[in-house]
Amino acid sequence: MSTLATTLAPTHAPISETNSAVVRRIVPFLLLCYICSYLDRINVGFAKLQMASDLRFSETAYGLGAGIFFIGYVLFEVPSNMMMVRTGPRFWIGRIMITWGIISGATMFIQGETSYYILRFALGVAEAGFIPAVIYYLGCWVPSAAKGRATALFMLGIPIAGILGGPLSGWILHGMDGVAGLAGWRWMFLLEAIPTVAAGIMAFKWLDDSPDHAKWLTPAQRLELKNELARESQGKALHSTRDGLLSGKVWALAVLYISFNMGLYAVSFWLPTIIAQSGVTNPASVGMMTAIPYVAAFVTMLLVGRSSDRLRERRWHLAVPSFVGAIGLVIAITFSGNPTIALIGMAIAAAGIITCIPQFYVLPAAILSGNAAAMGLAVANSIGCIAGFASPYMIGAIKDATGSTSIGLTVVAGILVLGAAGALLIPKSLVND
Numbered sequence: 001m002s003t004l005a006t007t008l009a010p011t012h013a014p015i016s017e018t019n020s021a022v023v024r025r026i027v028p029f030l031l032l033c034y035i036c037s038y039l040d041r042i043n044v045g046f047a048k049l050q051m052a053s054d055l056r057f058s059e060t061a062y063g064l065g066a067g068i069f070f071i072g073y074v075l076f077e078v079p080s081n082m083m084m085v086r087t088g089p090r091f092w093i094g095r096i097m098i099t100w101g102i103i104s105g106a107t108m109f110i111q112g113e114t115s116y117y118i119l120r121f122a123l124g125v126a127e128a129g130f131i132p133a134v135i136y137y138l139g140c141w142v143p144s145a146a147k148g149r150a151t152a153l154f155m156l157g158i159p160i161a162g163i164l165g166g167p168l169s170g171w172i173l174h175g176m177d178g179v180a181g182l183a184g185w186r187w188m189f190l191l192e193a194i195p196t197v198a199a200g201i202m203a204f205k206w207l208d209d210s211p212d213h214a215k216w217l218t219p220a221q222r223l224e225l226k227n228e229l230a231r232e233s234q235g236k237a238l239h240s241t242r243d244g245l246l247s248g249k250v251w252a253l254a255v256l257y258i259s260f261n262m263g264l265y266a267v268s269f270w271l272p273t274i275i276a277q278s279g280v281t282n283p284a285s286v287g288m289m290t291a292i293p294y295v296a297a298f299v300t301m302l303l304v305g306r307s308s309d310r311l312r313e314r315r316w317h318l319a320v321p322s323f324v325g326a327i328g329l330v331i332a333i334t335f336s337g338n339p340t341i342a343l344i345g346m347a348i349a350a351a352g353i354i355t356c357i358p359q360f361y362v363l364p365a366a367i368l369s370g371n372a373a374a375m376g377l378a379v380a381n382s383i384g385c386i387a388g389f390a391s392p393y394m395i396g397a398i399k400d401a402t403g404s405t406s407i408g409l410t411v412v413a414g415i416l417v418l419g420a421a422g423a424l425l426i427p428k429s430l431v432n433d
Contacts, residue, residue: 034157046169063396070388072124077382080129097200100126105193132377152305155358162294170287257384259419263353293350325352326416
């Protein structure tokens with residue numbers, strides 16, 4: 001895992017060898033966890049290619065089930081992070097992963113809309129707190145000079161899950177269909193849940209709660225890291241649990257996050273359907289083609305994360321990708337009947353939208369520390385994830401009413417433009433290092 005961090009990390013950013021050792025140790029494993037997380041969250045988009053007809057789901061029913069995940073997620077996000085503060089991030093991250101892996105695998109047993117909704121809600125409850133716990137965990141280890149890079153490396157789980165998950169899910173849907181009398185989509189939920197449980201178990205062995213427990217650092221490195229993190233914490237105004245829950249700055253960031261998540265889940269849950277609507281019918285081909293937008297996102301996330309750290313600038317590195325994502329959606333909508341151009345549009349959209357996510361998560365860490373960081377990240381993520389429910393449900397309902405995803409995606413593009421404008425309204429002095 002250390003080889004991945006060494007390969008991907010820019011070499012000219014001004015960070016110490018201690019910080020590099022931290023990034024090499026913890027970020028690749030957290031990246032692996034996020035790949036599992038995101039794949040288990042979005043594979044319902046691939047399952048839809050078979051599941052919707054097998055279980056006679058309407059587009060609205062599918063969108064509601066895809067989005068109801070986020071109701072459980074939002075309701076239990078803050079309580080989950082409260083427990084994380086008590087138990088320590090190592091235990092809580094491992095517990096979260098094992099629980100959601102089991103529930104994700106159990107999705108293979110759904111028989112209709114009710115069981116679909118129940119298990120999607122339960123999956124959201126199980127996964128609640130994972131992203132804020134990881135971002136909080138990174139804040140316990142990674143100083144500001146490396147934070148944009150470390151966050152971008154972790155968030156590469158989104159495009160990597162798409163790059164690997166698309167072909168893998170397409171292959172399972174096509175190749176395992178009918179094996180042991182089970183539909184391909186049922187096999188997909190089972191097989192893709194196994195790595196999540198395995199990674200959750202491994203988390204107990206691999207992660208340390210704080211630099212004090214890191215036997216893989218020398219005593220001098222532990223002291224250097226603790227002193228650097230302590231100096232940065234002194235410059236942040238918000239420290240307490242109350243600060244994280246009630247600060248107007250945190251809630252403003254949470255509202256801003258809604259716009260980026262609207263775009264993210266429009267791409268995540270509807271990309272296979274959009275490709276299929278352009279004329280591609282074979283599930284394996286759809287799976288292969290979905291990987292292309294995620295490759296574009298992978299490259300863009302690395303370049304923007306590198307630039308953000310090098311320039312120590314955050315607002316424009318968030319606003320520009322959001323606007324580019326909106327342009328990509330408009331291209332995909334305009335040329336929805338042309339598979340090649342529609343795919344190019346979705347690649348541009350994915351590159352812009354997905355890049356917004358790690359760039360956003362640098363912002364709360366710039367103003368929060370201690371318990372405020374744990375609670376504030378939970379608030380921002382939970383409120384932002386309202387979009388995870390609203391986006392797929394809205395697009396599904398509009399598609400049922402009009403027969404097209406174009407109107408829903410146009411709305412999402414407009415919201416992304418508003419998000420870009422909102423990012424530029426953040427005071428420069430607040431978030432730039």
